[in-house]
Amino acid sequence: MSSDVPLLSMRGITKRFAAVEALVGVDLDVHAHEVVALVGDNGAGKSTLAKMVSGVLAPDAGFIEIAGEQVTIPTPTAARGLGIATVFQDLALCENLDVTSNLFLGRELRVGASRDDSRMEQIARQVLRDLNSRIPSVRSPLS
Structure with a gap:
């Protein structure tokens, strides 16, 4: 893949909710190793x-x-299959669970019928390292 090809490209994106035009003709490109912020007033369509x-x-x-490949993203599961994950602005954590359990909540890794706790912990540790987090342990409770 050429570095000129965006990892994500959106062209002419339009979304309406009844008579309200939330987005009209939006174009957006995001390239590898690029950090992009969506900034705007409330109701701008971010x-x-x-x-x-x-x-x-x-x-x-x-x-x-x-x-560079046109895709349809009908569900959050389909998005995850394309390597897309979203962290929403409202903090919705389960205080009774640790870091690893919150990170994998609803998408736990499995080996057969059992949860793969060791693999989830390994991934959680890597995520915390990648984020330069100061959380001492992936098994730390959130409370």
Whole structure:
């Protein structure tokens, strides 16, 4: 893949909710190793755009490409299969669970019928390292 090809490209994205035009003709490119922030007033369409990338909403018009290939993202599970994960602005953590359990909540790794706790811990430790987190342990309770 050429470095000129965006990892994510959105073209002509439009979303309407009845008579309300939430997004009209939005174009967005995100390249490898690029950090992008969506900034705007309340109601500007930031969350709507994020929900389309994460498979929560479908655009009414336009298309999405991942690494140059046009894709349809009908569900959050489909988005995860494309390597897309979303962290929403509202903090919804389970205080009775540790870091690893919160990170994998609802998408626990399995080996056969059993949870793969050791693999989930390994991934959680790597995520914390990648984020330069100061959390002492992936088994630390959140409370």
